[in-house]
Amino acid sequence: MLIINSVGVVVIALIIWWFWLYKPKEAELGENDLVITVENGTYSPSRIKVPAGEPVELKFIRKDESPCSETLLIPELQISDTLPLNKLKSIQLPALKSGEYAFHCQMQMYRGQLTVN
Amino acid sequence: MSTTKTESGGVSCHEDGTTTPPHDHHAHKANHHSSGNNSGPQELIIEGAGCASCVGKIESALKAVSGVENAEMNFAQRTVSVTGNADAADLVKAVEKAGYNAKLAAAESEDDALAEKEKSDQAYYKRLMKETWIALSLGGPLMAYALITGEVNVNTTTERIAWLIVGILTFGVLYFSGKHFFVGAWKSFLNHSANMDTLIALGTGTAWLYSMVVVFFPESVPEQARHVYFEATAIIIGLIDLGLALELKARGRTSEAIKRLIGLQAKTARVIRDEKELDIAIEQVLMDDVVRVRPGEKIPVDGEVIEGHTAIDESMLTGEPMPVEKAVGDTVAAGTINKTGSILFKATRVGKDTALAQIINMVKRAQNSKPPIGRLADVISAYFVPVVMIIAVTSALVWLNFGPNPAVAFAIVSATTVLIIACPCALGLATPMSVMVGVGKAAEAGVLIRNGEALQTASKISAMILDKTGTITLGAPKVTDILVAGEQDENTILKLAATLESGSEHPLALAIVESAQEKGIETGKVSNFNAIAGHGVQAEVDGKTLLFGNEKLMRERNIELGDFVEKAQGLAAEAKTPMYFAVDNKLSAIIAVADPIKEDSIAAIKRLQHNGIRVVMLTGDNRATAKAVAEKAGIKEFFAEVLPEDKSKKVQELQMEGEVVGMTGDGINDAPALAIANVGFAIGTGTDVAIESADITLMRGSLHGLADAIAVSKATLRNIKQNLFGAFIYNVAGVPVAAGILYPLLGVLMNPVIAGAAMAFSSLTVVTNANRLRLFKAQEH
Numbered sequence: 035m036l037i038i039n040s041v042g043v044v045v046i047a048l049i050i051w052w053f054w055l056y057k058p059k060e061a062e063l064g065e066n067d068l069v070i071t072v073e074n075g076t077y078s079p080s081r082i083k084v085p086a087g088e089p090v091e092l093k094f095i096r097k098d099e100s101p102c103s104e105t106l107l108i109p110e111l112q113i114s115d116t117l118p119l120n121k122l123k124s125i126q127l128p129a130l131k132s133g134e135y136a137f138h139c140q141m142q143m144y145r146g147q148l149t150v151n
Numbered sequence: 152m153s154t155t156k157t158e159s160g161g162v163s164c165h166e167d168g169t170t171t172p173p174h175d176h177h178a179h180k181a182n183h184h185s186s187g188n189n190s191g192p193q194e195l196i197i198e199g200a201g202c203a204s205c206v207g208k209i210e211s212a213l214k215a216v217s218g219v220e221n222a223e224m225n226f227a228q229r230t231v232s233v234t235g236n237a238d239a240a241d242l243v244k245a246v247e248k249a250g251y252n253a254k255l256a257a258a259e260s261e262d263d264a265l266a267e268k269e270k271s272d273q274a275y276y277k278r279l280m281k282e283t284w285i286a287l288s289l290g291g292p293l294m295a296y297a298l299i300t301g302e303v304n305v306n307t308t309t310e311r312i313a314w315l316i317v318g319i320l321t322f323g324v325l326y327f328s329g330k331h332f333f334v335g336a337w338k339s340f341l342n343h344s345a346n347m348d349t350l351i352a353l354g355t356g357t358a359w360l361y362s363m364v365v366v367f368f369p370e371s372v373p374e375q376a377r378h379v380y381f382e383a384t385a386i387i388i389g390l391i392d393l394g395l396a397l398e399l400k401a402r403g404r405t406s407e408a409i410k411r412l413i414g415l416q417a418k419t420a421r422v423i424r425d426e427k428e429l430d431i432a433i434e435q436v437l438m439d440d441v442v443r444v445r446p447g448e449k450i451p452v453d454g455e456v457i458e459g460h461t462a463i464d465e466s467m468l469t470g471e472p473m474p475v476e477k478a479v480g481d482t483v484a485a486g487t488i489n490k491t492g493s494i495l496f497k498a499t500r501v502g503k504d505t506a507l508a509q510i511i512n513m514v515k516r517a518q519n520s521k522p523p524i525g526r527l528a529d530v531i532s533a534y535f536v537p538v539v540m541i542i543a544v545t546s547a548l549v550w551l552n553f554g555p556n557p558a559v560a561f562a563i564v565s566a567t568t569v570l571i572i573a574c575p576c577a578l579g580l581a582t583p584m585s586v587m588v589g590v591g592k593a594a595e596a597g598v599l600i601r602n603g604e605a606l607q608t609a610s611k612i613s614a615m616i617l618d619k620t621g622t623i624t625l626g627a628p629k630v631t632d633i634l635v636a637g638e639q640d641e642n643t644i645l646k647l648a649a650t651l652e653s654g655s656e657h658p659l660a661l662a663i664v665e666s667a668q669e670k671g672i673e674t675g676k677v678s679n680f681n682a683i684a685g686h687g688v689q690a691e692v693d694g695k696t697l698l699f700g701n702e703k704l705m706r707e708r709n710i711e712l713g714d715f716v717e718k719a720q721g722l723a724a725e726a727k728t729p730m731y732f733a734v735d736n737k738l739s740a741i742i743a744v745a746d747p748i749k750e751d752s753i754a755a756i757k758r759l760q761h762n763g764i765r766v767v768m769l770t771g772d773n774r775a776t777a778k779a780v781a782e783k784a785g786i787k788e789f790f791a792e793v794l795p796e797d798k799s800k801k802v803q804e805l806q807m808e809g810e811v812v813g814m815t816g817d818g819i820n821d822a823p824a825l826a827i828a829n830v831g832f833a834i835g836t837g838t839d840v841a842i843e844s845a846d847i848t849l850m851r852g853s854l855h856g857l858a859d860a861i862a863v864s865k866a867t868l869r870n871i872k873q874n875l876f877g878a879f880i881y882n883v884a885g886v887p888v889a890a891g892i893l894y895p896l897l898g899v900l901m902n903p904v905i906a907g908a909a910m911a912f913s914s915l916t917v918v919t920n921a922n923r924l925r926l927f928k929a930q931e932h
Contacts, residue, residue: 035552042548046541053537058343074331074338075346099275100395101402102576105519105583112602114519118264119271140519141579142532143346 408591
């Protein structure tokens with residue numbers, strides 16, 4: 035029983051670490067065309083580094099048929115747009131101040147983050 | 152995997168190996184555009200260019216077309232920019248000859264995008280239904296067998312073999328009908344995120360794995376726990392697929408309003424270029440193109456009439472049922488319908504700049520924005536799935552430690568049921584679905600709501616400030632009375648007064664000049680014009696000295712007024728502005744000017760007051776007239792003699808009193824007051840709406856729009872609250888019950904199949920409830 039309980043506690047700890055504490059690496063919005071793929075419940079890459087102080091363009095392609103993935107929201111920038119299926123969609127961002135900006139679908143199941151600095 | 156092109160220039164990789172077929176109708180549209188085009192580069196979208204080496208081939212194929220100066224391809228975007236004056240159809244043909252498909256970038260319209268979306272939704276729906284049937288056709292009989300015989304235990308070798316076969320079949324179901332849950336769960340796991348897929352995959356995966364363990368190693372679990380849960384696995388997958396399919400259908404209905412707006416757009420336009428009439432797609436109409444519209448046709452783009460005369464039905468944009476007369480110089484708006492005559496007009500706004508396109512864009516944006524009430528649900532959604540996973544593990548541990556025999560079976564069932572019943576979707580959908588329908592419903596009533604926040608605040612408005620001129624009144628002062636005092640008749644008085652005022656720019660002067668024009672009276676020549684500030688004007692016409700102004704002016708000049716002073720007071724009490732007119736120092740008439748109250752203002756104000764809203768009028772006019780107008784309009788409170796720059800102070804005053812203030816104005820002069828109010832309403836005049844200036848724009852001039860806007864926002868907020876409440880309660884009650892909290896009391900544990908059904912239909916319920924808003928009707932006018 036002790037083993038089972040320990041395993042259970044470890045599983046809980048792993049859930050907390052993996053989903054909340056761990057910060058995955060950020061992709062950089064650099065020279066080469068970075069396209070964010072919307073598929074299987076995720077944005078990939080989901081964490082994107084963006085330079086501060088200059089307008090940038092984010093490119094999305096949605097390959098997920100689920101209607102959940104259709105809407106893209108960046109609440110702090112008051113951006114909401116529709117991502118067409120299997121088509122590249124560019125989202126223009128104004129020059130941003132340093133900080134973190136979340137982007138997500140209507141229901142926040144698809145989540146990503148822009149790190150501006 | 153194959154690579155295909157996309158409309159806006161992207162590349163798409165279909166995993167199933169299909170390619171998007173070329174869209175013939177686009178090529179067809181391109182053919183229409185055969186007059187050549189010198190107005191900048193033409194953009195082509197290329198399909199089927201999978202490798203970088205295609206670039207050279209496509210570019211040289213295009214450069215070989217006569218008229219092409221240069222062709223440059225952007226490989227990442229799969230677009231080519233072609234300069235020169237080549238025929239678009241020839242360009243498409245050249246690319247096709249080189250082995251690729253091409254179409255004009257401009258040919259992508261809202262309509263096409265919508266049609267394509269519907270097509271892909273339809274395909275997705277069919278796939279989900281197929282998956283549902285596969286899963287249920289295995290799960291149904293299995294469940295019937297389990298219920299009828301009660302034999303789902305694995306004891307003998309024959310049973311083991313039989314259940315192994317069923318287990319393999321169930322795996323088939325998991326693969327065919329549930330693959331997307333597992334792939335989604337895994338991909339998001341790798342991405343450190345978790346969603347609905349994670350819960351379903353974990354729940355059904357656990358049930359199936361446990362069952363397989365029982366089949367292969369029955370001895371490893373206590374005898375009473377040797378159950379298999381294959382039927383639950385199959386049925387849960389089937390029910391959730393069914394739920395997704397039905398939700399997809401229901402979601403389609405939430406966007407009906409925007410579809411109707413998009414449907415207003417014409418598909419083609421008849422333009423005159425190089426003295427030839429051409430039918431072209433509306434996306435290809437350029438600024439300053441001359442467009443011909445015949446009776447019964449839709450106006451394709453915004454423009455100004457340059458030839459002809461007609462009546463146009465603008466009701467779809469303004470809600471005004473009467474067709475509007477249009478002659479040379481008048482503006483026409485895209486999406487409206489030409490009724491009687493044939494006209495030529497010059498395009499002034501095309502593509503995304505037309506009023507209709509801007510309205511569509513604004514409605515779309517607003518539909519996707521979220522009111523503050525939804526934020527708590529967002530925060531919960533963000534932590535929801537991992538928390539449910541933790542609850543599932545904890546619940547299993549509690550059963551293993553403290554549960555009765557067979558503890559392991561109870562642990563598995565409770566963990567599975569917790570994972571299956573928890574529904575982040577219902578919570579996440581609660582707000583956006585209602586906003587989608589509510590904003591669309593408002594747009595149908597001619598009310599454009601900027602965003603979710605405006606929608607929510609509008610539902611709480613306690614005081615409404617109405618600007619007088621142009622909001623309560625028509626905004627166009629008119630001569631209402633001419634009380635003759637001397638020898639001249641009305642027409643002579645009007646002629647002299649209009650002549651006198653023709654040099655003045657005062658709005659009241661304009662009313663007099665217009666009145667004369669309406670009666671066909673020509674004005675004469677004026678000399679020695681003199682404006683006496685705060686009093687009136689003086690001039691000489693036909694050798695007569697004319698004096699026009701207020702009582703003070705007349706008294707100063709010792710002009711006998713007699714009982715006309717009382718008559719003037721009577722006019723003021725009727726919300727009219729009386730002015731004295733004297734010829735050669737003798738009173739000739741009183742001319743009264745008034746800005747009539749809009750026909751339906753009184754009823755609309757009553758509606759607002761009936762809803763418990765404190766209505767306050769704001770005007771720069773003098774107290775007496777303001778009082779009269781307010782009384783006539785049924786308004787008890789008013790601010791008179793307010794300078795334009797002080798309007799926003801009045802808004803603040805009410806806010807200080809604790810009111811949630813709505814401010815209604817024309818959106819141009821009142822911009823600061825609109826901005827400072829909790830909700831700023833701009834009244835649009837016709838199709839020339841000042842979309843950017845307010846939180847809520849009323850497309851028709853009527854104040855009923857205000858009451859409609861508040862009613863729609865109240866209904867939407869009520870709907871959101873129902874949804875959020877339902878989703879919260881569902882999860883807050885469902886998860887503990889699934890974990891077995893009722894077991895110590897009632898000795899029952901929830902069946903995972905019930906959990907699957909509950910989960911599948913919880914989000915469907917939310918969407919369906921949001922759809923009820925479609926039936927909402929603003930109170931009768």
